[in-house]
Amino acid sequence: MAVAATLGDRLAELRVRRGLTQEGLAEKARLSVDTVRKLEQNQRFTARMATLNSLARALDIETSALLGPPAVLESSAGAEPPSILALRQAVTPLSGFPGLGEDDDTPPPTVGQLRSSIRTTEGVRRRGELTKITALLPTLLADGRAAVRHFTGEDRSAAYAVLAEAYQVAATTLTAFGKEDAAYTALERSMDAAARSDDPHLEAIGISTLSWIFCKQGRVADAERVAVRMAERIEPGFRSAPLDLALWGILLLRGATAAVRADRGDTAEELLSLASAAAARIGTDRLDYATPFGPTNAGVATVNAYVDMGKPDKALTHAARIPGLSGLPPTWLARHYLDRAQAYAEMNRDGDATRALLAAERTAPEWMRYHGSSRHLVAELRGRELRRTSPIKDLALRLEVED
Numbered sequence: 001m002a003v004a005a006t007l008g009d010r011l012a013e014l015r016v017r018r019g020l021t022q023e024g025l026a027e028k029a030r031l032s033v034d035t036v037r038k039l040e041q042n043q044r045f046t047a048r049m050a051t052l053n054s055l056a057r058a059l060d061i062e063t064s065a066l067l068g069p070p071a072v073l074e075s076s077a078g079a080e081p082p083s084i085l086a087l088r089q090a091v092t093p094l095s096g097f098p099g100l101g102e103d104d105d106t107p108p109p110t111v112g113q114l115r116s117s118i119r120t121t122e123g124v125r126r127r128g129e130l131t132k133i134t135a136l137l138p139t140l141l142a143d144g145r146a147a148v149r150h151f152t153g154e155d156r157s158a159a160y161a162v163l164a165e166a167y168q169v170a171a172t173t174l175t176a177f178g179k180e181d182a183a184y185t186a187l188e189r190s191m192d193a194a195a196r197s198d199d200p201h202l203e204a205i206g207i208s209t210l211s212w213i214f215c216k217q218g219r220v221a222d223a224e225r226v227a228v229r230m231a232e233r234i235e236p237g238f239r240s241a242p243l244d245l246a247l248w249g250i251l252l253l254r255g256a257t258a259a260v261r262a263d264r265g266d267t268a269e270e271l272l273s274l275a276s277a278a279a280a281r282i283g284t285d286r287l288d289y290a291t292p293f294g295p296t297n298a299g300v301a302t303v304n305a306y307v308d309m310g311k312p313d314k315a316l317t318h319a320a321r322i323p324g325l326s327g328l329p330p331t332w333l334a335r336h337y338l339d340r341a342q343a344y345a346e347m348n349r350d351g352d353a354t355r356a357l358l359a360a361e362r363t364a365p366e367w368m369r370y371h372g373s374s375r376h377l378v379a380e381l382r383g384r385e386l387r388r389t390s391p392i393k394d395l396a397l398r399l400e401v402e403d
Contacts, residue, residue: 008040011036011040011066014065020059022037025055025058028058029055030054035047045376045377053262062218083131084174084177086134087138087182091174092182107150111147111155114140115162121137121169122169122290125290128330128334128364128365130173130176130366130367137169137170141166141167144163144166144193157196160194160197163197164190164206167189167193168202168205170186170190175212187206187209191203201243201289204234205247207230208227208250211223211226211227211251211255215254220261220262221258223254223261224264227255234248236278243288246282246286250291253293256268256301260305269305272298279295282294287329292329294324296323296328300328300335303339304335312342313347330363330367333364334360337359338357341360345381350385354392357374357377358391361399375399378392378399378401
């Protein structure tokens with residue numbers, strides 16, 4: 001069966017499979033019939049995450065199913081692409097089951113070499129080079145598992161820390177590809193490795209990732225709950241180190257994202273305010289465990305929240321006040337440009353939206369090709385463009401957005 005090309009096509013197909021009318025789906029999702037109709041008629045190619053989550057719950061599916069798989073990863077035979085299959089196999093190898101695989105006796109890399117490898121892998125991840133990540137991670141995961149089998153004492157604890165981070169990167173990568181089931185397994189293994197490691201901060205980073213996975217699955221209440229509970233557990237004191245403040249702030253931002261998508265705007269703004277206060281107290285932008293936090297990222301998260309809340313004017317006003325954008329990792333900066341583009345598009349400022357999308361493409365070109373929301377927005381703007389040739393139509397061609 002061919003994959004439906006647009007969000008609206010997928011929505012209509014899934015609605016019919018569930019035996020629902022447009023009116024019935026709107027009622028179950030607590031949305032207007034006009035919203036459902038415009039999406040299905042491809043008058044709109046995008047929707048806020050809160051809307052997508054409501055539709056997914058009404059259809060009893062994961063939210064990512066509405067966005068569909070990235071076109072560049074689809075296999076004509078319907079099978080999983082080899083790179084994703086290899087990553088799945090790396091997360092759940094045969095050697096993890098008694099009698100089904102043999103351990104390699106080759107000496108593993110040193111702890112220093114493992115740490116160098118995880119830093120390299122995280123750098124590739126920050127640049128949004130997702131296909132390269134799928135090539136690097138299987139070897140890193142195998143090396144990490146070999147190290148924890150081979151080493152003892154402090155070296156073994158240190159190797160477990162690297163393995164925990166590697167599994168966490170695998171979880172975020174698989175989630176980006178819409179493979180939340182495999183991502184959840186990877187994260188479980190990350191948390192297990194973290195508990196055996198010498199790094200007490202890895203648990204907080206793991207919970208942050210878990211919150212993100214739950215958001216992608218449409219489990220927004222769970223996403224908010226796990227992030228806020230962990231934030232409460234590690235809440236820093238007056239003399240806390242900047243790292244502790246940063247981890248607390250990262251969790252608050254995850255909770256805020258989930259609250260927005262659950263239509264709990266007041267809670268989201270409260271969490272954003274606390275995170276912004278933590279960022280101001282640190283005073284500078286940090287990068288811990290491949291995750292930025294500081295005044296810049298807190299501002300970017302606030303813009304994203306206002307976009308998802310359907311307040312594009314407030315989003316753009318806030319965006320104009322964010323300091324230090326050039327210091328963000330490429331994928332975070334590209335995501336911010338996409339937020340700006342969505343705000344501009346909602347205000348019918350299509351030229352500004354296109355310029356923001358082009359900035360996102362320049363910043364993280366591969367990330368743009370794989371990101372579902374960016375592709376849907378490009379399709380919507382292209383559909384509104386009356387000229388035969390234009391920058392948005394050229395962008396659609398480069399991203400291979402289907403007609």
